[in-house]
Amino acid sequence: MRTEFRLSGSGGQGLLLAGIVLAEAAILDGKNAVQTQSYGPEARGGASKAEVVISESDIDYPKATDPDYLLALTAEAYRTYGKLMGKGLIILDSSVEATADIAARTVRVPILDTAATVIGKKVVANIVALGVLAGLSGIVKPATLELAVRNRVPQGTEDLNLQALRQGFELAAAAKVAT
Amino acid sequence: MTNVKLMQGNEACTLGAITAGMDFYAGYPITPSTEVAEICATELPKIGGKFIQMEDEIGSIAAIIGASLTGRKAMTATSGPGFSLMQENIGYAALTEVPIVIINVQRVGPSTGMPTSPAQSDVMQARWGTHGDHPIVVLAPGNVKECFDLTVKAFNIAEEYRVPVIVLTDEVVGHMREKVVLPEPGSVTIVDRQKPQSRANYLPFAADQDGGVPLMASFGDGFRYHVTGLFHDETGFPTNRGDIANASIRRLMRKVEKAEPLIRDYFTESTDDCELLVVAFGSSAMSSLSAVRQARAKGIKAGLFRPKTIWPFPETVLDELAGRVKRIIVPEMNMGQLVLEIQRIVGGRAPVESLTKVNGELFRPEEVLEAIVGGRK
Amino acid sequence: MSESMKYFREQRLPHIWCPGCGHGTVTGALVRAITRLNLDKNKVVVVSGIGCSSRAPGYLDFDTLHTTHGRALAFATGVKLSRPELKVIVMTGDGDCTAIGGNHFIHAARRNIDITTIVMNNNIYGMTSGQFSPMTPKGMIGTTAPYGNTERSFDLANLAIAAGATYVGRGTAYHAKLLEDLIFQALQNKGFSVVEAVTQCPTYLGRRNKFGTVVDMLNWFKDSAVNVKAAAVMTPDKLAGKFLVGELYNKPDQEFTAAYDQLVAQVQRKFDSFKGGTRECAQNSD
Numbered sequence: 001m002r003t004e005f006r007l008s009g010s011g012g013q014g015l016l017l018a019g020i021v022l023a024e025a026a027i028l029d030g031k032n033a034v035q036t037q038s039y040g041p042e043a044r045g046g047a048s049k050a051e052v053v054i055s056e057s058d059i060d061y062p063k064a065t066d067p068d069y070l071l072a073l074t075a076e077a078y079r080t081y082g083k084l085m086g087k088g089l090i091i092l093d094s095s096v097e098a099t100a101d102i103a104a105r106t107v108r109v110p111i112l113d114t115a116a117t118v119i120g121k122k123v124v125a126n127i128v129a130l131g132v133l134a135g136l137s138g139i140v141k142p143a144t145l146e147l148a149v150r151n152r153v154p155q156g157t158e159d160l161n162l163q164a165l166r167q168g169f170e171l172a173a174a175a176k177v178a179t
Numbered sequence: 180m181t182n183v184k185l186m187q188g189n190e191a192c193t194l195g196a197i198t199a200g201m202d203f204y205a206g207y208p209i210t211p212s213t214e215v216a217e218i219c220a221t222e223l224p225k226i227g228g229k230f231i232q233m234e235d236e237i238g239s240i241a242a243i244i245g246a247s248l249t250g251r252k253a254m255t256a257t258s259g260p261g262f263s264l265m266q267e268n269i270g271y272a273a274l275t276e277v278p279i280v281i282i283n284v285q286r287v288g289p290s291t292g293m294p295t296s297p298a299q300s301d302v303m304q305a306r307w308g309t310h311g312d313h314p315i316v317v318l319a320p321g322n323v324k325e326c327f328d329l330t331v332k333a334f335n336i337a338e339e340y341r342v343p344v345i346v347l348t349d350e351v352v353g354h355m356r357e358k359v360v361l362p363e364p365g366s367v368t369i370v371d372r373q374k375p376q377s378r379a380n381y382l383p384f385a386a387d388q389d390g391g392v393p394l395m396a397s398f399g400d401g402f403r404y405h406v407t408g409l410f411h412d413e414t415g416f417p418t419n420r421g422d423i424a425n426a427s428i429r430r431l432m433r434k435v436e437k438a439e440p441l442i443r444d445y446f447t448e449s450t451d452d453c454e455l456l457v458v459a460f461g462s463s464a465m466s467s468l469s470a471v472r473q474a475r476a477k478g479i480k481a482g483l484f485r486p487k488t489i490w491p492f493p494e495t496v497l498d499e500l501a502g503r504v505k506r507i508i509v510p511e512m513n514m515g516q517l518v519l520e521i522q523r524i525v526g527g528r529a530p531v532e533s534l535t536k537v538n539g540e541l542f543r544p545e546e547v548l549e550a551i552v553g554g555r556k
Numbered sequence: 557m558s559e560s561m562k563y564f565r566e567q568r569l570p571h572i573w574c575p576g577c578g579h580g581t582v583t584g585a586l587v588r589a590i591t592r593l594n595l596d597k598n599k600v601v602v603v604s605g606i607g608c609s610s611r612a613p614g615y616l617d618f619d620t621l622h623t624t625h626g627r628a629l630a631f632a633t634g635v636k637l638s639r640p641e642l643k644v645i646v647m648t649g650d651g652d653c654t655a656i657g658g659n660h661f662i663h664a665a666r667r668n669i670d671i672t673t674i675v676m677n678n679n680i681y682g683m684t685s686g687q688f689s690p691m692t693p694k695g696m697i698g699t700t701a702p703y704g705n706t707e708r709s710f711d712l713a714n715l716a717i718a719a720g721a722t723y724v725g726r727g728t729a730y731h732a733k734l735l736e737d738l739i740f741q742a743l744q745n746k747g748f749s750v751v752e753a754v755t756q757c758p759t760y761l762g763r764r765n766k767f768g769t770v771v772d773m774l775n776w777f778k779d780s781a782v783n784v785k786a787a788a789v790m791t792p793d794k795l796a797g798k799f800l801v802g803e804l805y806n807k808p809d810q811e812f813t814a815a816y817d818q819l820v821a822q823v824q825r826k827f828d829s830f831k832g833g834t835r836e837c838a839q840n841s842d
Contacts, residue, residue, distance in 0.1 A: 023356055023357075039295055040295060238630035
């Protein structure tokens with residue numbers, strides 16, 4: 001079973017790191033994982049996307065072909081990638097309005113707002129998003145994801161990021177009830 | 180479990196190089212290869228190695244040739260524009276038989292092109308980018324683990340045959356991260372250059388004319404010999420004699436020709452009974468492998484041949500396959516470069532179709548599958 | 557001279573330079589300076605680029621490296637950084653060093669890497685038979701400046717000083733003893749040293765510009781050169797049309813390969829060896 005994730009937003013939101021952590025957690029869980037990205041010239045701003053493919057078996061093609069989960073943190077990312085969605089679920093930041101022309105199943109989750117107001121640090125939105133993705137997909141064990149977060153975030157920010165991750169899990173649980 | 184890592188292609192190349200004994204890196208920043216330089220800058224001092232950021236790519240390759248002459252295993256990494264700047268000194272390394280390794284992480288060209296997007300359009304440049312007939316070896320990893328393995332192999336070939344070796348990756352292979360199981364330290368085969376034992380009667384470029392490899396002394400070890408990019412006789416000093424130049428060029432070319440069966444490396448899937456053969460390398464082969472598997476699921480007898488050594492091309496292997504397939508498809512992220520070599524080898528025994536893509540995106544498996552299925556109509 | 561012959565590859569002589577060329581004088585000055593320092597010939601590497609000057613290392617009994625046009629300093633940087641215990645000398649010409657190799661020159665100076673660079677400045681591209689170089693004086697004739705050179709020329713010594721060289725001197729083929737003394741000092745500077753050796757090209761510069769004989773060219777050096785010590789008390793109008801010779805700069809500073817070795821020692825005390833796989837990196841373009 002091949003599960004595909006596409007994490008999209010703008011440069012500087014840390015989605016590449018979120019993708020790396022998700023892939024690492026999958027590997028720690030004994031699965032195969034491949035993480036790729038595409039990016040433009042901007043280090044900050046511009047469109048940015050990271051993809052993760054997770055499978056129990058060999059992964060031949062590394063990119064997402066028909067994502068099972070699309071995370072969109074900006075309106076631009078939503079419009080660009082949302083239209084491509086077939087079977088998968090869109091996880092849209094609640095700052096972006098859903099539009100009728102995008103037919104895929106969609107949940108709106110206050111990811112950016114939770115990072116900014118509940119945690120008080122906008123920069124951890126990527127890890128909040130990671131918690132949401134993991135919570136909704138159930139692709140990796142929460143404990144493994146916590147370990148992967150510890151491995152990959154800058155030293156000294158582990159507690160802050162784990163707090164963000166747990167907020168993401170809670171948002172996912174609430175979103176599940178809502179859907 | 181400690182040897183299982185989530186690792187990036189550029190990182191795996193660097194770790195492979197360090198495992199092979201690389202302890203000198205000179206480079207100039209360029210997307211999408213820069214991680215190689217960054218990791219070398221961080222890691223080489225820890226093992227007593229040397230890192231230098233040169234003023235340009237011309238200087239970078241010059242510095243690694245100088246370092247290699249003192250006995251070190253030396254490397255640089257770059258992408259399109261920088262690779263173009265290195266060409267003159269690639270020829271210098273080929274003629275003076277100085278072992279070096281170059282990682283070329285391909286991006287869309289020509290010119291500055293699309294710096295952050297993948298391409299495979301340096302296939303011919305990697306082979307023929309510098310002027311004059313010259314020997315060179317080009318290896319093309321198809322996944323992250325192979326970035327490690329083939330960089331080790333690149334150093335082993337460079338050291339054994341005294342040739343420049345290019346590891347030809349691209350933005351996808353270089354930047355993707357995947358699960359890699361690293362070999363146990365000590366289990367990796369490492370080859371070192373053959374050095375002369377004593378200065379007495381040392382002729383720095385004396386070798387069997389049939390592709391022999393001369394013994395290589397290190398500068399600073401008391402051999403006091405001369406190295407020049409002019410044609411030289413076995414003493415190393417320049418000559419204008421046509422017969423010596425002729426013998427030299429033929430020996431240099433023969434070195435790689437003779438090595439081909441020994442360094443040959445490739446991957447096949449479902450080729451035993453295939454009627455349709457996809458020939459692809461590097462990241463295009465990922466899409467192709469997926470397409471071949473999907474075709475098989477539809478009952479189409481498709482197979483994949485993926486060369487890892489692309490120069491010299493594993494000709495005899497393809498030659499055998501070409502005799503028993505009905506069609507060959509060659510997907511490449513360029514306007515059709517390796518396909519020319521494949522058409523040459525196949526020699527009309529089966530139709531060879533070029534599938535090109537130059538928009539800075541990897542082939543989608545469906546695109547290759549369409550080509551496979553489409554031809555059956 | 558007999559003592560310094562041990563540093564020559566006598567079997568490689570005679571050299572390829574034209575009768576009257578100054579490059580032999582400069583090479584002689586270098587070898588005499590090496591003889592005075594009694595350098596271990598197994599621990600000296602001489603690197604050159606392309607041009608008449610760059611043929612010199614072939615005649616010297618060291619490890620010698622004749623590289624590509626303009627790149628001698630970049631190759632030499634690799635040699636020196638790899639094995640800092642070696643004495644590395646670059647022999648180059650005005651075209652090789654200041655045109656095609658200009659970028660490597662200023663960056664070698666900036667790093668203050670311990671390389672002694674001897675620039676044989678004959679004001680012309682000799683090997684390709686007389687095109688103007690960045691060091692050809694304005695107005696002089698070259699095959700690519702048939703009506704006179706309209707470009708300004710470099711002041712190589714000032715360029716070297718501005719870029720960070722820590723020892724800079726200028727001599728000429730006429731001032732052979734001064735040249736030897738300057739190279740002797742330059743070889744002892746732990747850092748990037750430049751000695752500009754003004755030398756005559758009778759075949760391509762002298763003939764076209766009607767300098768007369770080789771002796772006339774050497775007299776031109778004699779009459780135009782002013783020692784930097786004498787110049788200190790001369791008025792600007794007396795210095796018009798002259799050039800300075802002697803030790804123009806001598807200010808030691810931290811040397812690059814030594815600084816790098818210090819860094820390695822520090823880092824090795826601090827870190828374990830690389831294991832890979834846990835690195836996160838940003839990716840930017842261009």
